[in-house]
Amino acid sequence: MKFRPLHDRIVIKRIEADAKSAGGIIIPDTVKEKPQQGVILAVGPGGRDESGKLIPIDIKIGDRVLFGKWSGTEVRIDDDDYLIMKESDVMGVLVELEARQKGA
Template sequence: MKFRPLHDRVVVRRTDSETKTAGGIIIPDTAAEKPQQGEVIAVGPGARDESGKLVPLDVKKGDKVLFGKWSGTEVKIDGKELLIMKESDIMGVLDK
């Protein structure tokens, strides 16, 4: 199934979090917090400004992004857990 977000919405797949601390302690899945970074899977066409002009999004497919702890709505599409959020919920893009 293909999913295309509307307006200024972005689909993000969370990246796996570390399961071991710097000191070597292994954190079980039940105690681990969900990661606050992910990869952009799809983006909408953009939002409209007051004059009706389309304003494109700053993020693009493949970007690694940071987002807030409670950002987005969790959905399951084709068995994959994804987040759908507005671009404004994204705090920044991680560059290499």
Template sequence: MHVQPLGDRVVVKPKPKEEKTKGGVILPDTATKERPMQGEVIAVGPGRRTDDGKLIPVSVEVGQQVLFAKYSGTEFKIDDEEYLILQERDLLGIIQEA
């Protein structure tokens, strides 16, 4: 069982907060700034449909590690695993090794 996102949404498996490994992306907890989070893209929607009927595909792919604003998206659980469903505009960047 899985969730196939609609429109330009993506399903992300968020990285647990405890997992702040050495050299990794550490996300500061400040009052003046939104705190972003990190996660792996699990499923990608077909994209955004424009008024001309054109489909603008989503610019991330399954398996990529993404950075996203903390309070964006909607949480859900499958088999006790937590997921997030987000719109493409809530994704800030792709985390790349080296």
């Protein structure tokens, strides 16, 4: 990807939701909700405060994050769909999954 976000914006690739429910029911595409999890692909340098001092972004490339259902702007770059949003639209980083992956 050849895109560099500015200021406190980040680029996210959605993680596709499972096609089955927890009970084993197959969910058709027409009723599937958009996933609210994604992986950070790029981050901007950070925002600025009132004095002009740079405030770095806490999120780093590779983090799995949760975000709001209607957050961000959907864009298509090189035939792939991405979300561009401000860091403040992210609800949190999924650290439990990271700990499981490191332990495996």
